[in-house]
Amino acid sequence: MNRYSYLVPPIGRDQCLLQDIQPEELHAKMQDPSFIEEAQLIDVREPDEVERAFLPGFKVLPLRQFGTWGPVMTDEFNPQKDTYVLCHHGMRSMQVAKWLQSQGFQKIYNVAGGIHAYSVKADSSIPTY
Structure with a gap:
């Protein structure tokens, strides 16, 4: 244990993933x-994309x-x-995933x-651009 160990909280069940x-x-x-x-699916691209x-x-x-x-995310999406x-x-x-983590979202992918x-890699019917 080093002198900064107290700064890192132990990983528990309710830690964000x-x-x-x-x-x-x-x-x-x-x-x-x-x-x-059941999942919350968010696309942060621009409408033309x-x-x-x-x-x-x-x-x-x-x-x-x-x-x-941003200000209404926790109203429209369930952090759990x-x-x-x-x-x-x-x-x-x-960037958005890290921000969601800071807002208390628990499982972000x-x-x-x-x-x-x-x-x-998964579905070539989706066009690339």
Whole structure:
């Protein structure tokens, strides 16, 4: 134990889980209709990007409009439910995932590589751009 150990809280059951989910794993989950109904799916890309390629069930909350939707996230989404965040390559979604973590969301999954990786690795019917 070093002199800074007290700064790191012990990991407990109610600690937040923030991790990447691989496109293939998300694709497998999305084959189950109950997954789309039960999980919270958030796409933080811009509307013109979503027009080019989208995944069913994802609510579009463009990162550029964060000032509008950020303050009401805990009103519209349940911090206790599994939350999946998607963007083009996985960078914007990771920003939002970390922010959700700071807001008390418990289980957050960032789609690794974004919708581009999803198209390349899991479902080639989704266009790349």
